[in-house]
Amino acid sequence: MKDLAFRSAFELADAVRNGELAPTALVQACLDRIDALNPALNAFVALRREEALEEAAVLQRQIVAGKRLGPLAGLPVGVKDLEDATGLPTTYGSRPFRDYRPTRDSVQVARLRTAGAIVLGKTNTPEFGYTGLTKNLLFGVTRNPWNLERTPGGSSGGSSAAIASGMVPLVTASDGGGSIRIPACYVGAYGLKPSFGRVPVGPLIADRPMLPWIDTVCYGPLTRTVRDAALFLDVVAGPDPSDPETLPPPGLSYVDTLEQLPARLRIAVSPGLGYARVQRDVRREVEAAIDVFRALGHEVEIVDDVFPDLGAEWAAVSAAETYGLLAESVEAHRGEWGRAFYEGLQQGKAVTPAFIARVQRKRAALQAVLARLFERCALLLTPTLPTEAFAAAGPFPETIDGAPIGSALGAVAFTYPFNFSGHPAASVRAGFTDAGLPAGLQIVGPRFRDDLVLQASYAYEQARPWNDRWPELAA
Secondary structure: HHHHHHOOOHHHHHHOOOOOOHHHHHHHHHHHHHHHHHHHHHEEEEEEEHHHHHHHHHHHHHOOOOOOOOOOOOOOOEEEEEOOOOOOOOOOOOOHHOOOOOOOOOOHHHHHHHOOOOEEEEEOOOOOHHOOOOOOOOEOOOEEOOEEEOOOOOOHHHHHHHHOOOOOEEEEEOOOOOOHHHHHHOOOOOOOOOOOOOOOOOOOOOOOOOOOOOOOOOOEEEEEEEEHHHHHHHHHOOOEEEOOOOOOOOOOOOOOOOOOOOOEEEEEEHHHHHHOOOOOHHHHHHHHHHHHHHHOOOEEEEEOOOOOHHHHHHHHHHHHHHHHHHOOOOOOOOOOOHHHHHHHHHHHHOOHHHHHHHHHHHHHHHHHHHHHHHHOOOEEEEEEOOOOEOOOOOOOOOEOEEOOOHHHHHHHHHOHHHHHHHHOOOEEEEOOOOOOOOOEEEOOOOOHHHHHHHHHHHHHHHHHHOOOOOOOOOO
């Protein structure tokens, strides 16, 4: 698998379509690598081995027969265990749901399958995706391929560990407060939180469907290259009746427009959003990454706009929605929830209409700051996260360079604002800290300009390629 492990999804799909690579060989190679590395990483928590190999064999016969194939033909994909895929359990990383088996795919998984992808298994996640590291009482702790003592982030930590270790070429991920960008940053991958509504989310639990009422959660790509992310988004973006918040079709191919970044853009840089502290060597790597945009001929401006910090508000309203989703089960399964997750549910239960009103006023202030910024600048650059990856089982860091952060949310201070605002935001690899761990640069675009964020990410990647350096792991 090593020769295939870190080839881009785009290249692998092309090789399958051209008959250069048998889909059965690719699926088997991924399964072999999972068998070798998953005991150390705990990225995958369920597999469908025989079914995946059978689907690959069917696809192989279609190739021999000359059938036209989809853009993801033969690509094995890991599905985050918050999302439904028929033939696999959806446990949400939660003991009360250990035996839940959905009867249909999520819209995103169905679109990936229609495009030719082969679902290989489920990737680990914290309980209902509630936190920025990946561990739960059902499957345990997921670890970072760069350093097994560190976290790959969360809540898409199983997906990020699978991508960074070369287990599979594609995974699904979701982002309600940074859950694509946090793990992408910590493993040095590419993660895009699209504009809110770009990819259908749909009902949260299929057998008792509830539409989300807090407009913060997005599905999106977590990949090894920007082109892979554009390919993924081309397949999954667009409206669906199950999700009334989805946007109209984008009207373009994200892959086809990757090289169309306008020249001499005015780009804003906010080193701390007015409230965040950043680890010294992370700041060094981010500043070097920002210099790439200067070298590309863009006008880079350090801005002092002060952004409202909605960290505590984000935590409370997210907990309120999760409590609403699980209200009938919370006390019936009291002894089965993780302690921190259960405490969060109680916090959500206490949220009042008056509190929601205060949150929405603060969100309006955030939107106003961003509206003024994007009137004069095309993009906003920030660190993705203030620190490098912390301990695999936690806790979150309490200090940065010896100074107190203030709260656990200070460790993810740059991601959640753009869930509240709905703007597209991506993490690219900025470099490595003194400990040899990845640091990330966040690229934020105007509302609905996912294409511009991808174009800027791609231009940066061409100037500073990262897909040739991944962790070396022994079985």
